[in-house]
Structures are given as structure tokens and as C-alpha cells.
Amino acid sequence: MPRVVVDVMLKPEILDPQGQAVANALPRLGVSDVSSVRIGRRVEIEFTGEPDLDRAREIADKLLANPVIEDFTLRVVEMDDTEGARP
Amino acid sequence: MPRVVVDVMLKPEILDPQGQAVANALPRLGVSDVSSVRIGRRVEIEFTGEPDLDRAREIADKLLANPVIEDFTLRVVEMDDTEGARP
Amino acid sequence: MTARIGVVTFPGSLDDGDAARAVRIAGAEAVRLWHGDADLHGVDAVVLPGGFSYGDYLRCGAIARFAPVMGTIVTAARGGLPVLGICNGFQILCESHLLPGALTRNEHLHFRNRDQLLRIESAGTAWTNVYQAGQEVLIPVKNGEGRYVADQRTLDELEATGRVVARYVDGNPNGSQRDIAAITNEAGNVVGIMPHPEHAVEALTGPSLDGLGFFTSILKHLAGAPA
Amino acid sequence: MTTQSDIGANEEGATVAMPADGLAPTPRHPVSADPPLAAASSRAISADDLVDGPDTVAQAVASPDELQPYPELGLRDDEYDRIRQILGRRPTQSELAMYSIMWSEHCSYKSSKVHLRQFGEKAPPSDRLLAGIGENAGVVQISDRLAVTFKVESHNHPSFVEPYQGAATGVGGIVRDILAMGARPVAVMDPLRFGAADHPDTARVLPGVVAGVGGYGNCLGLPNIGGEVVFDPCYQGNPLVNALCLGVLPVDRLQNKAAAGPGNVVVLMGAKTGRDGIGGVSVLASATFEEASEQRRPSVQVGDPFTEKLLIEACLELYDAQLVVGIQDLGGAGLTCALTETAAAAGTGMRVWLERVPLREPSMEPHEILASESQERMLLVVEPEKLEAVLKTAEKWGVLATAIGEVTPAQPDGEPGRLLVTWRGHVVVDVPPGSLVDDGPVYARPMREPADLILLQADRAETLPRPATPEALRETVLRMIASPNLCDKSWVTEQYDRYVLGNTVLAQPEDAGVIRVDEETGLGVALSVDGNGRYARLDPYNGAKLALAESYRNVAVSGAQPIAVTNCLNFGSPEDPGVMWQFAEAVRGLADGCAELGIPVTGGNVSFYNQTGAAAIHPTPVVGVLGVLDDVAQRVPMGFARSAGADQDLIFLLGE
């Protein structure tokens, strides 16, 4: 089933304490070559019928993201074949 | 700059109260054709040098995802040309 | 006639009873309003109480903003109805664009509950007119997402127009920009505050009585307001 | 066990016919709030069902010799034989799951029962006690009109596996116990024990547990008014997360769990049922799913405090409108426990259509639905004519409510009724409910004083070097107040809301939490929870007494009169005679202490198997004492406040 994926990230100028906390913890794991970590939300929307990008954009705009502090992008993704590699 | 993007989602069988709350709110926005919403985290990791997938996997495994309740996938993404469409 | 102050209950509102109690202690009648009912039942002012409306799962206040009662409140507030948003209520006011900026995750990432010293910066609002500008008050703060953020221009404008209503003193509990604890809209009828004045209205249960002023202010404001 | 494909179509055919004899598969009250599921219940039985259908009673009769994985479910040979004897046949998969849950240590108290009786036997008479041990929580009357209920429970192991969710659902569970008594929950407390403060795993467990306790309690709007944070290496692999909840009710709103009144409707209210916490019974399906089952069966439960908040408001509204006959929360043993306990309490039977249970995952099998530990659910027994009002209230608060069954009469011969559960027309359970609830095994386990106790006791405090000079004294004091067990706990307590509801008169860092119960009269209660595993390790009898005495003192110094006790008994494995001895001694000590102080134990909880390999935790009885203040304005805070007008106040030391 294809779904619409909405990625919501804090605007670059907004402090992301969660990402910073992760970045600060990395040296303790022996990782020193990471320059920045940002953490946002990934929202997967499944429609009853065909995935509807316009609908999803409207939902994202009104509800999922707060334009004062966040940006979002969206796209349709086939879920069975996942986007990335499993660990 | 390419970054590694780690998507962390609750395992499918785990209750997702966040996604549920959003799904339940949609009818009030006039949206009735969404069957499910799942909400996870999107983590963008920027390396000082080349993006290092193995490193990122290790970070995800130890720090970003809680293996008891979450799965993650990861991939390298060119950031300037974003993955999805901006609104 | 006693003033009638509405207190809205959303699913997940927690401090609604406390807000109603504070209204009564101040000498007004508390009228309970329900999120699903768009009718304000003729109240003279509205309090949006603290809590976790709709679980606050997406972003605090994001879902509450779409409640039927909010539609009416937004319109009425633009027309001058006094509205006080406390904590979650402040978040809802920002999400509804009645107030600028947003409230984000505390810088230290923890929920934090402590007795907090505030400085009242503006006594010119409907909810702070019994205080003196510069007065320090002790009021409980308790939130996980109370860090006020806005862009520099907005912050400068808030400062320049006297719309920063209260600031944290003696330590910023959440990393709020410019130590902002409370702000108001241009007209001064809508105030959002992160700390909880309704928890500082009784000697027995609060750290002080300093919060009562918010509720007596609105009475004074309503008494002076042309009918 | 056999694979499901062994199930012959012949036996299945007989099962399919069963609904015809009066057990209509369509609800008499067409009330499911979930249309797709209601539809599923009445859909035609297809050939697929016959092949993949569940293990039914008819099959159990027809295949008496089928091997069943009871040892994997924690049942002993003799326990399994007892089940066969009770049923007169082998149990079905679903029945086996139910017995294994209900006869587990956790639900049956099979190792502790013989000892816990002392709490009742030695208890002083009390005319305040409206509900005592055996109920979801003890209820104590504190005025003509009002009563309070309180109880402490453990969620230790889940909090080690997943600290945040484990602790959060621990709070959620105890809150539902209090709610089930008819009370509005008004405060929580959290006695916690962790391993060494500087151990790396403590850095994983402690922040998660504290955030979980706070996350759930804060979101429910319950002030946290006290608790404990104790570090000791003995808790490294077995942290203790105990949670206490206090509730208030008008005396006439007291609820009970009995499913009385044949014809009454059984309603499941709250969250959908998913595969939460069914790790234990997943072996039942593993023969068919093998690897897949591993993936699909998390033993972790995820809490949704928002749903619980709505559940609380909905239940209170139902009580006030007198719309429920009986109510029970769904806790660790899920539907299994709720169905059998409510029926057994009334001596009635029950007829349940399992396919009407709203599911989060449609592929769940009957035994999984029965075993699921999904949170935020309550079981209601409702008169048919009030059903609509009940569903309306649920809808108002936005919680799901679904009629899943009905109460059936006792047998014509006066014997209690039976619990009959069908799933899409198949009878998967047909048992006497009391056999699961009351007839579980009871063991008088062997006990022996631990061999090392004498050595431990020989190492006496008196022989330790003592600071002799002012400098040494100063250094000792500084070391002590900086030690993790004595240091300031505000890193923890700041994460908890102590103001919400506006009735918190005393909370951290006071000796006892004090809550105003009645705003008009000032009537209130004080609560403290205390325990000391190191004392109890040295002498469990006196260690338990000391925990009680400490808690009692903490309540007394706040100005309250102590009136009732709750307790959470955290121990290692009862199969270890040394642990069992510690347990027996601690119970004896607590019961004797209560008798001496003249206050009853009104409820509590036993947590065994807090043990890694052969190493058990220190025996850790945690004792909660509740006291009454006629006027909370008279409470005595801990700090020395200078009396007005006096230049100096005098300080007295009382006692020996």
C-alpha cells in the first residue's frame, strides 16, 4: 500500500534541543565525525483509497506542521519496499 | 551536503497514541478518507566528512531507536535537493 | 452583577477545575464551557486552562485549536473578548494565531515543576491591571513544552510595544527566548502565560497568593469596560 | 502441540452447528460501536475458517491426547492435570492460556496466600473499612459522606525492559484499580529502587522510569505527592517501580465487580485490544508462526494516558448516573481476569462473543484477545435498558464502548454459571469461572532461614569505626548528605506535577503528602510510603515493622491520625526457601506491627521473582500508611517556622 509520508523538521534557525542532546552524546560512543543532528517528525498517512497528495498537503499545513517553527515536505512512498535499508 | 536520514517508527504492532490522536482529529478538518496515521521520528545526521552509513547505523541502534518498541531504516539523502515536494 | 468567566474543558484539560476555583475566589462566577459546544453562553471573558488537550500528542495545542469552541473564541477575541491562556491554553492561543510565536520543548528536555519568580512587565492588559509593572511574583511553573520562541523581529516588536507581560527571574525554567513567560496581543485583551497563576490563589495549596491578581484584574477590567 | 492444520474439518463442522442452539451469533443488543467488527461477527463461516479456525471445545473433546505446551506457559504437571479434571477434557488453546494466566503467581498469589491471611486474621476490628483485601483496592470511610481508597502496586519487570513505558503503564494500572472502586483518582506516589547510582544501566533505567511516572501521571492530572528514590546494587537487574494511587468517593458511589443480573450486558470500554504483553502465551501460536511470532509479539505495553483520562471521566459520569451494575479494570491478565472475576464474584455465568472486541490488529486469535494486556480498558456490566445511555456517555468522552457479551444465570442446580466464549461461531472457552479465580493452586512453599544471615548479622554497626573528632564528624555528615540515597531528590520530583487539582497541601520534600479532600470542611488525608530493604535483609520481621513504623510516623508528624495500611511486597523467587522465609517473616512482622498499632492492612500487592540468576534483591516490603486530618489547615509542615513574635524557638527531641 502506498502512503503519503510527511516529514516535519524544525526550521534551521530554531534550536533543536533533542538533536543537540544526541549530538552531545555521540563523543561518548566514540563518534567524533558528526557535525550536526536534527530531529523531526515523520508522519505516515494511509488513505482508504489512492494516496492523495493534495489532501495530505492540506493536513500537513493545517495540523501536522506549525509554520512558525517548522517546515515540511511530503511524498508518496511504496511501503512494502521500504525507502531505506533495514539495519 | 549529503546527510544520513534515519527514520524511526514504532513497530507496527505497538500502539501509537500520537498517530491515533491525529487520525481522530482529521474528521474535524473535513478529512474522512484517511485510514491510518503513524508518527515516528526523522533524524538527520550530518557528518564532517563523507556521510558514513555504518557509523549512522551504530548511532541509530544505540541512541536513536529503542529496539524494544521501534524499528529504523536509514539512507543517504542529498539535502539541497530535498526528497519531497515543498508545500 | 457578578462577572461570568468561562473556563473551557477540552478532552485532556487538567487545570480546568483549578481555574474555575480561582475565578470563584476572585469573586466571579465560573461558567464551564465544553470544547464541542461553539456557544460561549454569554460569558464576559474566557480562560483556556492548563493540561494536555487531546493528549498533546502532535504539538501542544495543535489539535485543540480545531475544537468548535475555539472557532467562536478566536472570532470573539479578535472582537475584544478577554481571553487568558494558561500553559496549554497559551499553546492553544499560539496555535490559533491569536498570539505570535510558539511554545516548544523545554531546552533541558524534561517536564519541570517548580515555584518560579516572575516579573510582571506589563500591567496594561485586561489580566494584569492590578499588578505594578516591575512587581515580582511567585507562581508555580510546570511544563514540558514551555520554551517560547519567535523570530527576532517578532520578539523585538513584542518588547517595543510592551507586549511582554511577564518574564522569568532568578532562572529560566525552560529556555524561553528573552526569558519570556507571558505575552499579550496588540489590544491587550488576549494574554498567554506559561506559569500557573491559578495554583497560587490559596495559602494552603500554593506557594503564594500572587496568582490571584490575574483573576481580580479581569474583574476590574470588566467593571471599567463600557457595557 | 499440534499445528493448526491438524484440525479436522469434521470436528469443526460440529462446532459450527453450535450457535444454532440458542446462542445466536448476532447480538441481542445491536450495539457494537465498531461496525466492521460487528459485521465480521455475522459474516458467513467460510471454508478458510474450517481449516484455520481456532481450537474449539469440540476439538478438545475429540482430540484428548493432543500435546499441549503447558510447561512453556508456566503450568506444572499437576496443575495441568487439575485443569483436565475440572473440564473433564483437555483445555482448548484459549482455555489453556486463561488458566496459565489466572493460575500464575501474579494472579493467583499461590505462594503468598497462606501467609497473607494474617493481614485479615490479625487485623484490629474497624468500622471504617468499606472494602478490604480481595477487592481492587481497600476503601476506608473518612466522614459521613466520604471515603478514600488507596493501593500500591509494582511494575518492576516491565520497567526494567522498557523503563518509560513500564513505569507509565504501572501508574496507569493502579489508577484503574482505584477508578474501579467508584473513586476519582486524586494523587499518586512512586516508591522507586534502582541499582548503583553510577552504574551505566542505572543511567538508562532511572531517567526513563522517572519520565514515565511523570509522563503518565502529569498527563492524567494527578498530583504526585511523594515517593522514594533508593539506590542499592542489589536492584541492578531488578529495579523496583511501585506506584500508589489515592482516590476519593462519596460513600454511596462505591462500586463492585460482581457481574450480577442474568441478561445484563457486558461492555468493554476504552482502548482497542492489541498484541500488548502477550509474550507469555505467544507459544500457543508459535507452532504455526515460528519466526514470525517473535516479531509480532512484543511483551511491552504502551500507555496512552490521554485515553485513560477520558476513561476516568466517562466512568465517573456513569457512576454518578448509576448506569453500571458492576465494573472491573483490565489489568495484567486482561479480559481473562476481568471476565472470570466479575462472573465468579456474582456466581453467574457469562456469554461472550469475542469477535466483537475491537481489535487494533485484525489478525489476532482468540487466545491472544483473551490474554492481551492492552492498557486503558474497563469491563462494565450494564442493565440492557441502560445500555444506550452508557454508550452515549462513552461517545461524549470519545472512548470506544462495545457490548461484547451478556450475563447468564447460575445453573439450575444452584451451581455457579459457566463462562462461554465464542469466536466467529466457534466455542473456544467453556469453563466454570470460579475455577480460574478461586480454585487455583495454593502452595505452602518450603522456607529456610538464609544460611548467610548469621554472618550478616554478626557484622554489627557497633563495631564500625565512628567519627571521633569534629572534623571527622563533619566529613561524615557531608559524605552522608551527598550520598545518592540521602541527597536532594528534586531532579526527580521536579518532573512531577504536584499542583494539579489544587488540593495538594503538602508534597515533596515533606515527610508525608497531604491532600485536601473536602474544600468546605477542610477534611483531608495524609499518605506516606516507606521501605528499607537493608533492614529487611538483616531481619525481615523487624524490617517490615520498621517500614510500617516509619510510614506511620511520617503520617503522624504531618498532624494526621493514621487509619489504614497498604503494602507492596517485593521479593526474589518464592521457589527459593530462603526468599520464602524472608517473605513469611516480613508478612508476619507487618501483620503484627499493624495489630500493635491498631490499623488494618486494606490491600496491597506481591511481586516475586525480582531476582537475577540465584541473586535475589533484598527483601523489600514497601508500606503505605494513610491518615486523616479533620482540617488540613492544621497540618504540620516539616520546616521549623519561627513563631510570630518569638525571638527564639525551642527544639525538643522526643523519644529515647
Ligand SMILES: Nc1ncnc2c1ncn2[C@@H]1O[C@H](COP(=O)(O)OP(=O)(O)O)[C@@H](O)[C@H]1O
Ligand atoms: N520517587 C519519588 N516520587 C515522589 N516523591 C519523592 C520520590 N522520592 C522522594 N520523594 C520525596 O522527596 C522527599 C524526600 O525523600 P527522602 O529523601 O526519601 O525523604 P525521607 O528520608 O524523609 O523519606 C519526600 O517528600 C519524598 O516523598
